[in-house]
Amino acid sequence: MIHRLFREERESYVLGLLRVGFAALLLLMTLRRARELLLWGYFGDVFHMPLWPEYLVPSRDGYAALLGFQALGCLLALGGVLARPALFGAAGCGLFCLLCDRLQYHNNRYELLLLSLLVAVTPCDRSFLAFRRPRLGAAPRWAATAVGAQVSIVYLASGLGKLLDPDWRGGAVLLLRFALARPFVDRFLPASTMSLLSAPWFAQVAAIGAISCELFLALGMWFRRTRPLALWLGVMFHLGIELSAHVELFSYCMLCGYLVFVTPELRERRLSWDTSRPLGRALATACRRLDLLARFRHESASEPSRALLVTWDRQERAHHGLGAWRELARALPPLFPLWLPLVVASWRLRPTPPTD
């Protein structure tokens, strides 16, 4: 199994998008630190707590230069020029700076840097290139698996930490967090919402739900049957965090990391729009643009038909009506939040078996 894990080769196209995502997030983090340097001054001039020995903490100019190298590395990685060493260097610089002051340490920054380091080791420099043609084909997969493992480790460490803490699993921590939402709830939601959020039993149920969710996210993405549900739950979980807590780039970082769980092979599904209708033509164009992961072979039915959209899954089974929209939502990232509601709405629909 270990031999297979380290020797396996799969299509690497999606990893290019992963590189672009992490280079962009790392660039945002670098710009944020540069802004902090300009607005609040150099952290080394005031009270700081390095994890390294103090003599390794750079001077103000040295720190500014490191941020400059980091930003340059991110830009090169974004454009696909020396992409892997540039991203590795940028993440390495970022990790060194992060550990120069544990007062500025945040788990989300650490996770972004670790994931960026691992992404730089994957064959992520073959697609999404600004100045070269993409080079499609199989490439080693082991580092992408390591990226997935890194995503899981965060959920596992966080979930287990909460599970072992009686205050957390008893709901005490969440109850106080819910109390912080009072101004928003009082303004925009019915009064009964706040009484629900103030109930200890509800906080306990929510805590158990959150812990279960994190543990399911850590494991569920590794199994084909549970993967779509785990990814959907993860998207909702991070949308919730983003709406309620604003944890810098954490949610974007984790959502970007989910790309490694996408099946690497391209265009194994088909879809066909009825392009005799203006709506069909418009949606066909939009769909081509949204298909960032190259999931579909895009076809069009020029003859008028009853169905606006028909999709065929990997087994060549045809899906019509809501079932077709469900398959579309499953494969296009911007529509993915709609996938589970469409699964529920179309649970009675059966696909048409493939014809020889």
Added chain:
Amino acid sequence: MLARVGFVVLFFGLELYGIAWGQRAPDKTLGFQMFNESSRITIHLFREVESKRRRALLPLPDGRWLARDRSGNEHAYAWNDRVRAAPLYVLGQSVHARYGLSAQLFRLQAALDDAVRHLPGDARTRALVAEVETVRNGVPGPVVRLRADKP
């Protein structure tokens, strides 16, 4: 293949060591413990001065004070001159203890140690003292007293 296995073992070995170390560290650094507490602290800062051979605590509600050096020249000092990290710079107000109570008490002790090392011109201050009201996950806890003596 050996290089690949070596990289993975080294990377995740170091990371898991960091996580294990972070569980024991007061501020859970490297430990991936997100939203671990909903605790609050209120920091009251004092400076200990010697007056008529007795030591007295002078409150510093806004963290600012004036003190003379050995030559009699007066200097202005402020807690925020050195301590700018949230929530340690906030005095006299209840604030969220990010990463938990133990994290902020640990960092506050280090901040006090750092601040007293940077008062060379203040001939009168003997120590900086912080009294911290603590509330751990909604339950009021003891008032914790931290001090750092001037070297």
